[in-house]
Amino acid sequence: MEILVRYGEIGLKSEVIRKNLIEILRKNIIKLFRKYEIDVDVKILHWRLLVKVNTKGKEELAIKLLKKVPGIVSYSPVYVCPLNINEIVNYAVQIIRKKLKEINKEKITFAVKTKRSNKSFPYTSPEVNRIVGEAIVEKLGLEVDLTNPDIVLGIEILKDNAYLFTEKYEGFGGLPVGSQGKVLCLISDGIDSPVAAFMMIRRGCNVVLLHLKMNEESLNKVRKIVEVLSDYDTQLEFVVYDYKKDIEDIVEKLKSIKKENYTCIFCKRKMLKIAEKYAKYLGCNAIVTGDNLGQVASQTLKNLKVIDDVINYLTLRPLIGFDKDDIVKIAKDIETYDISTEKEIKCPYLPKHPKTIAKIEEIKKIKEKVKLI
Numbered sequence: 001m002e003i004l005v006r007y008g009e010i011g012l013k014s015e016v017i018r019k020n021l022i023e024i025l026r027k028n029i030i031k032l033f034r035k036y037e038i039d040v041d042v043k044i045l046h047w048r049l050l051v052k053v054n055t056k057g058k059e060e061l062a063i064k065l066l067k068k069v070p071g072i073v074s075y076s077p078v079y080v081c082p083l084n085i086n087e088i089v090n091y092a093v094q095i096i097r098k099k100l101k102e103i104n105k106e107k108i109t110f111a112v113k114t115k116r117s118n119k120s121f122p123y124t125s126p127e128v129n130r131i132v133g134e135a136i137v138e139k140l141g142l143e144v145d146l147t148n149p150d151i152v153l154g155i156e157i158l159k160d161n162a163y164l165f166t167e168k169y170e171g172f173g174g175l176p177v178g179s180q181g182k183v184l185c186l187i188s189d190g191i192d193s194p195v196a197a198f199m200m201i202r203r204g205c206n207v208v209l210l211h212l213k214m215n216e217e218s219l220n221k222v223r224k225i226v227e228v229l230s231d232y233d234t235q236l237e238f239v240v241y242d243y244k245k246d247i248e249d250i251v252e253k254l255k256s257i258k259k260e261n262y263t264c265i266f267c268k269r270k271m272l273k274i275a276e277k278y279a280k281y282l283g284c285n286a287i288v289t290g291d292n293l294g295q296v297a298s299q300t301l302k303n304l305k306v307i308d309d310v311i312n313y314l315t316l317r318p319l320i321g322f323d324k325d326d327i328v329k330i331a332k333d334i335e336t337y338d339i340s341t342e343k344e345i346k347c348p349y350l351p352k353h354p355k356t357i358a359k360i361e362e363i364k365k366i367k368e369k370v371k372l373i
């Protein structure tokens with residue numbers, strides 16, 4: 001099986017950068033397929049990649065896996081045909097004939113959509129559409145429907161060959177992983193932080209996922225999430241830090257001065273402080289969290305400011321402006337949603353009335369009183 005892979009934004013870059021990104025993309029495809037013991041050859045074509053799946057019986061898996069490679073916008077299993085209009089017509093008729101066997105319907109309609117990037121091919125795209133379309137009508141008796149066809153036959157005319165296909169799968173787009181440096185993502189068992197990590201992977205970052213462990217149940221969920229995300233970034237690193245003592249210390253100290261409502265703020269400050277240490281040690285360029293504005297009462301700009309104040313490191317919150325529905329949709333698409341929601345584990349340290357608008361002067365006073373970060 002051969003699959004034609006299309007990239008998007010990579011194509012907008014200068015030639016030197018584009019070549020570099022395409023090579024990273026090529027290697028990423030090979031790495032992911034190797035993980036699933038699929039032997040592939042990936043050839044770089046003009047504006048496309050051609051993935052040749054050599055392992056028999058793994059074709060369906062190969063199609064699923066390509067969705068998990070950032071940088072890919074869409075892809076199609078293809079028939080590779082010589083650059084000759086008669087051959088293209090012959091291939092087209094055979095492909096449609098085969099496709100007809102899969103469709104159980106009386107009157108089947110079709111459309112031909114050609115894209116010619118090889119301008120030295122002597123027929124324009126509309127001409128190819130017409131010639132191939134007429135042959136299909138004549139030989140197979142189908143009807144043309146350009147708005148809502150049962151079968152769309154795609155033809156891409158590239159430098160070396162014509163590529164014919166009837167299926168087109170969507171990728172996530174973005175940039176190849178490994179092209180934009182490394183970030184440290186704070187990951188919990190919730191819906192948001194796996195999506196935040198994915199957003200950074202999609203933009204080409206390698207990620208280190210850091211989980212601050214408070215209980216075994218959450219850690220088990222996070223482990224499953226890590227497994228899913230490590231298909232998108234095959235070099236993903238996962239670090240677990242035992243956080244129980246730290247959070248208990250925070251809760252105890254705040255209780256002693258009746259400031260329990262500051263628990264979330266001091267907890268997040270401590271998390272960022274720990275994250276900063278790991279980020280520096282592991283060579284990460286930024287820290288990433290799944291925070292969102294106003295999703296819970298304590299996620300206010302003022303709170304985020306006093307939380308960020310504890311470190312001096314680039315902190316990114318890729319979901320800050322997203323609606324919950326948008327986040328849920330992505331979580332479902334990347335297959336972390338079911339894991340995040342399989343069992344809700346409530347934070348046992350959550351105070352009754354978390355502080356919504358924290359002031360830095362108040363934080364300073366508390367810090368000094370009970371020695372917190």
Ligand SMILES: Nc1ncnc2c1ncn2[C@@H]1O[C@H](COP(=O)(O)OP(=O)(O)OP(=O)(O)O)[C@@H](O)[C@H]1O
Nearest residue numbers: 186187188190191192193194210211212289290291
């Ligand atoms: N136990 C944890 N380990 C690592 N990071 C965490 C942990 N808990 C929270 N975070 C980070 O802080 C962010 C905001 O925390 P919040 O308490 O709102 O998260 P949550 O509701 O538990 O999970 P999520 O934001 O992933 O849906 C998270 O998105 C995540 O980046």
